[in-house]
Amino acid sequence: MGGRREAEGVQLVLLGPPGAGKGTQAEMLSQFYGIPQISTGNILRAAVQAGSELGRQAQKYMNAGQLVPDEVIIGVVQERLGKPDCAAGFLLDGFPRTVPQAEALDRVLAEMERPLTAAVEVAVDPEEVVERLSLRRTCPQCAAVYHLKNKPPRQPGVCDACGAALVQREDDREEVIRKRLEVYAQQTAPLVDYYAGKKLLLKVDGGQEIGAVQAEIRRKLEAVVNKA
Numbered sequence: 025m026g027g028r029r030e031a032e033g034v035q036l037v038l039l040g041p042p043g044a045g046k047g048t049q050a051e052m053l054s055q056f057y058g059i060p061q062i063s064t065g066n067i068l069r070a071a072v073q074a075g076s077e078l079g080r081q082a083q084k085y086m087n088a089g090q091l092v093p094d095e096v097i098i099g100v101v102q103e104r105l106g107k108p109d110c111a112a113g114f115l116l117d118g119f120p121r122t123v124p125q126a127e128a129l130d131r132v133l134a135e136m137e138r139p140l141t142a143a144v145e146v147a148v149d150p151e152e153v154v155e156r157l158s159l160r161r162t163c164p165q166c167a168a169v170y171h172l173k174n175k176p177p178r179q180p181g182v183c184d185a186c187g188a189a190l191v192q193r194e195d196d197r198e199e200v201i202r203k204r205l206e207v208y209a210q211q212t213a214p215l216v217d218y219y220a221g222k223k224l225l226l227k228v229d230g231g232q233e234i235g236a237v238q239a240e241i242r243r244k245l246e247a248v249v250n251k252a
């Protein structure tokens with residue numbers, strides 16, 4: 025699959041239920057295209073850890089598996105997209121999550137004169153998600169993500185990248201996972217039709233192993249990116 029590849033103006037959105045492997049795929053795509061991965065979940069978790077006002081507002085929603093209010097997260101993303109590292113493009117992971125967020129993103133991108141290149145849907149069977157998420161471990165320090173079966177750390181319980189002790193996310197407990205899946209079906213799944221209607225949707229099978237999912241995404245993006 026080769027190394028990093030420069031691409032100008034690649035603006036991507038990654039869709040899919042919790043546990044689809046969006047974060048892992050986003051990280052790989054971000055390296056390949058040389059564009060920042062903007063994960064709203066990671067931004068919010070960092071804010072909670074830092075004890076900021078944003079973190080204080082977001083924490084109760086996150087722990088309950090609910091979405092933080094649109095106006096809060098839209099402001100965060102708008103500010104982030106204005107940073108200089110987004111000049112050559114960006115990849116949004118975990119945003120938008122509702123139709124009003126998608127509409128707000130369209131407005132922001134229109135202002136920036138940076139149309140969306142594609143919305144990639146990583147589709148997985150919801151039944152599989154509960155097992156996947158219960159085996160997920162994350163690094164509280166650098167946000168690296170592992171899976172005890174599919175992507176274990178080299179040394180059990182220790183982050184390969186920074187050496188911190190891995191943890192299970194508060195919202196990866198089974199009852200919260202079920203709530204998150206319900207929220208996805210009700211509030212986020214409609215975005216599949218939203219982007220299909222704009223002819224921006226690329227659907228990939230997230231049930232394959234990590235490298236195969238990545239290869240399918242790149243193959244499908246290739247056609248779109250080369251046209252741009």
Ligand code: AMP
Nearest residue numbers: 064065085086090091092097118119121
């Ligand atoms: P994630 O890491 O993407 O699964 O996000 C973890 C949690 O952060 C979600 O369950 C929400 O509570 C919150 N969150 C992340 N992104 C968004 C978003 N775009 N809109 C609302 N809430 C979000």
